[in-house]
Amino acid sequence: MSSADIAREAAAKEAIKYVTDGAVVGVGTGSTAMVFLRELHRLISNGHVKDVLLVPTSTETEIEIINLGLAHLLRYPWQVNHIDVAVDGADEVDRNKNLVKGGGAALTREKIVDYWARSFVVIVDESKVFDKIPAKHPIPIEVIPFAWPIVKARLEEIGGVVNLRFGSGKRGPIVTDNGNYILDYVPKTEIVPDEAEGFIKRVPGVVEVGLFNGKRVSKVIIGRPNGSIITMD
């Protein structure tokens, strides 16, 4: 196991403590969230966690829930009236728990589920923590396909570089679970995350912004390469 795997596992195991019997659980997207899901699967299988329901934040997570044999626990937002706890990864976290998310292009469903949850727990390894965000990753922005050149031009007018995201295994722009495109935005100067989130969101054609407000995050669990954890509340 690599030190990053050990760190992810430590954070995921700690997050499991926030899942109580009977809970409706929002399940995040990405490699760290999948470590959490597999650990949850293990505990459900051996009877240590009972009667939970799982609301996925992406098609990838939905498929993994089904592949693990947990389809009977799968629920969509319209099938539940609340979410007790959501556990999700992040690309970057700052000291105020603000997040950059959307490296996997799942930011819109993630924000819907994560913000809806009574408790939103973020699991990351140490390499994701920065003083200021965005640090190494661009800010992902989900846009309706019709609007992408206009949103790109508007953001570049303000300052920075905007790229339409292309993937591998498909020609052309990647298409999100919601049928939209992703713009990756690197601002020219330092940003105030909640102000930038609000501003970008107001540009017509923008569906969602991959900046998550730290005030909406209940806890960040940071896994370390030696298997220990630290938390931010």
Ligand SMILES: O=C(CO)[C@H](O)[C@H](O)COP(=O)(O)O
């Ligand atoms: O926001 C996300 C997907 O849209 C993920 O949570 C984020 O990219 C972190 O993924 P990983 O745990 O694989 O580093």
